[in-house]
Structures are given as structure tokens and as C-alpha cells.
Amino acid sequence: MNKPYAIVKSPNHSTTQLFLGDSLEGMRKHVPPRSIDVVVTSPPYNIGARYSKYRDKLPREAYLAWLGQVCEGVKRVLKDDGSFFLNIGSTPKDPWTPLDVAQQLRNMFILQNIILWVKSIAIPKADVGKSQNIMGDMAVGHYQPIGGNRFLNESHEFIFHFTKTGKVPLDRLGIGVPYQDKSNVGRWKKAGCDLRCRGNSWFIPYQTIWNREKQRPHPTTFPDRLPEMCIRLHGLSKTRMVMDPFLGLGSTALAAMRLGASCIGFDLDPHYLAEARHRLEGYARKP
Numbered sequence: 335m336n337k338p339y340a341i342v343k344s345p346n347h348s349t350t351q352l353f354l355g356d357s358l359e360g361m362r363k364h365v366p367p368r369s370i371d372v373v374v375t376s377p378p379y380n381i382g383a384r385y386s387k388y389r390d391k392l393p394r395e396a397y398l399a400w401l402g403q404v405c406e407g408v409k410r411v412l413k414d415d416g417s418f419f420l421n422i423g424s425t426p427k428d429p430w431t432p433l434d435v436a437q438q439l440r441n442m443f444i445l446q447n448i449i450l451w452v453k454s455i456a457i458p459k460a461d462v463g464k465s466q467n468i469m470g471d472m473a474v475g476h477y478q479p480i481g482g483n484r485f486l487n488e489s490h491e492f493i494f495h496f497t498k499t500g501k502v503p504l505d506r507l508g509i510g511v512p513y514q515d516k517s518n519v520g521r522w523k524k525a526g527c528d529l530r531c532r533g534n535s536w537f538i539p540y541q542t543i544w545n546r547e548k549q550r551p552h553p554t555t556f557p558d559r560l561p562e563m564c565i566r567l568h569g570l571s572k573t574r575m576v577m578d579p580f581l582g583l584g585s586t587a588l589a590a591m592r593l594g595a596s597c598i599g600f601d602l603d604p605h606y607l608a609e610a611r612h613r614l615e616g617y618a619r620k621p
């Protein structure tokens with residue numbers, strides 16, 4: 335893996351480098367120490383997902399040791415005031431994976447925030463009090479029915495926000511939400527403008543698709559709004575270089591490009607990288 339698989343330049347002068355191959359080796363060869371501001375990534379979850387170039391079912395110990403090594407690599411290339419957002423979910427039968435992974439990284443990073451990526455949610459009108467924006471009972475987001483009566487449907491995943499110090503300042507209002515009750519804007523000293531912290535539950539639905547093969551040819555992607563929000567939270571003004579060691583269809587790279595940051599990413603699968611390149615070039619060509 336000496337040359338990039340592709341380099342995509344955008345009109346806003348950011349550069350995205352895509353590398354085909356193993357991320358551990360790629361980080362060692364191509365990413366200088368302390369050069370990355372933000373890492374956003376979603377590793378294989380070890381749940382038997384059907385990737386074409388990777389067997390997603392290792393013995394638990396081997397999986398944790400391998401991911402630990404990759405995260406050591408991330409630590410080496412992350413700036414001392416950088417942010418590492420690690421998205422990971424589980425299955426109803428094996429809910430421990432994200433918790434085991436966080437535990438594996440406990441002595442490597444400080445867990446500065448735990449964010450819940452909420453993929454679907456039900457909001458009964460009766461529970462929202464006087465809010466005028468909600469007209470009736472609502473159930474929004476992606477819902478995939480499961481059989482049996484033991485387990486609840488998986489409607490969230492974790493995003494662990496790791497840093498080296500636990501003290502990295504964030505741009506909380508960069509992803510802030512407007513106050514529902516505007517009278518709070520003047521009332522609270524800290525409420526200087528009509529935005530408050532979003533908190534650590536983020537509702538990010540998948541876009542509805544009609545043709546999986548064509549529109550999302552990958553078994554496990556996140557919506558590009560997820561890396562976008564992570565980068566915004568870290569702070570746009572201090573984010574020059576983003577990395578995703580498990581790039582898939584390039585959602586992190588696309589978000590970085592839209593926000594004017596450069597990005598470097600790795601994946602084992604040339605088909606995923608071809609699609610990532612296609613998406614990035616499509617964006618870069620837009621008038």
C-alpha cells in the first residue's frame with residue numbers, strides 16, 4: 335500500500351486520500367504522529383456482517399486485541415487536543431460488544447463523552463406537554479422488526495468520544511438546538527443566544543432508500559450526518575485533518591469535504607472505495 339487508491343480535491347481546497355488496504359499498516363506508513371484533528375470511525379462490530387474482504391466473526395478476545403491495536407495506531411496519529419469518535423453497536427443477543435470495546439480502550443484514552451446515536455424513537459403526544467410542534471403521537475426513524483419476545487428492537491448505537499486528556503474544549507453550539515421556549519434566551523446567564531447544547535442523545539435517521547444494491551452497497555454504514563456532527567462538535571475552526579481507518583463508502587470523508595477539511599481513509603475493499611470515490615467526486619464536481 336504505497337500509493338493512494340485515489341486522491342480527490344475539492345473546490346474548497348481540501349484533499350481526500352483514499353488507501354486500499356489494512357488500516358493499521360496504512361496509518362503506520364502514511365500518517366505522521368500527532369497530525370490528525372478528528373477521527374470518526376465505525377469498525378466492524380464482530381457480529382457476522384457480510385463484508386466481502388473481512389470475516390466479521392472473530393473470537394471475542396482476538397477481536398478486542400485487534401481493535402485495541404488499531405486504536406493504539408489512532409492514538410499515535412491523533413493530536414494531543416484531538417477527538418476520536420468511535421461508533422459501535424451491538425445485536426440483541428450480544429449487547430456487550432460496545433461495552434467491552436470501551437473497556438479495552440480504558441487505559442489508552444479518556445472517555446470524555448458517551449453519545450447515543452438514536453436511530454428511531456417513539457414520542458407520544460401525551461408526554462411532550464404543551465409543545466406545539468408535535469401534533470400527535472410520533473414514531474420516527476428506521477425500524478426493523480425482529481421476531482421473538484425476548485429482546486427489544488435495536489434503536490440506538492454508541493458513539494464513544496475519546497480524547498487524550500479528557501479536557502478537549504468542544505463547540506457545543508456548533509451542533510446546538512434552538513430553545514423551544516424563547517423566554518430562556520434572556521433568562522439564563524449562559525443562554526446568550528437562541529441555541530442550547532444538544533445533549534448526548536442524537537437522533538440521526540437513515541435516509542430512506544429504494545434500491546439497497548445501488549444506493550447503499552454496504553451492509554453497515556452510518557449516515558454522513560453522524561461524522562458531520564462529530565466534526566462540528568470538535569470545532570470547525572480547529573479541524574484541518576480528519577481520518578477514518580474503516581472508511582466503507584466514505585461517509586466520514588464526504589462530511590469532512592463538505593466542511594472544508596482534508597481527510598485520509600482506509601478500507602480493505604476496492605468496491606467500497608470505488609463507491610466512496612464516486613460520492614466524493616460527485617460532490618467535488620457540484621457547481
Ligand SMILES: C[S@@+](CC[C@H](N)C(=O)[O-])C[C@H]1O[C@@H](n2cnc3c(N)ncnc32)[C@H](O)[C@@H]1O
Pocket residue numbers: 355356357358375376377378379385387388552554555556557579580581582583584585586600601602603606
Ligand atoms: C462498519 S464498516 C464502516 C462503514 C462506514 N462508516 C460507512 O459509513 O460507509 C467497517 C469497514 O471496515 C472495513 N475493514 C475491515 N477490516 C479492515 C482493516 N483491517 N483495514 C481497513 N478496513 C477494514 C470493512 O471493509 C468495512 O467497510
